[in-house]
Amino acid sequence: MRSGEMNYWILKPIGKSRGRGITLVNEISQVIYAESIIAQKYMKNPMLYKGFKFDLRIYALVTNMNPLELFIYKEGMFYKFRFRSYIIRTLQFGSI
Secondary structure (H helix, E strand, O other): OOOOOOOOEEEEEOOOOOOOOOEEEOOHHHOOOOOOEEEEEOOOOOOEEOOEEEEEEOOEEEEEEOOEEEEEOHHHOEEEEEEEEOOOOOOOOEEO
């Protein structure tokens, strides 16, 4: 990673909704693997469609890290569009 480059990760617990339990870390090494989570790399300048942010999600099961081995769930792919224009806000670490 280049000096000064953003390195934010959004950690979402499995089985919770409405933003409960979401945390931010600035290094992936800070992740504690005590429970199942979804880890997403924060993108500083996301691709927008007419000023709206959208998600394309692909679910995968990682079974080995070295060498990398994973399985992609074809039935688990979906997309989601936001209904508010995207505005960049300042990130705060810890629980959201």
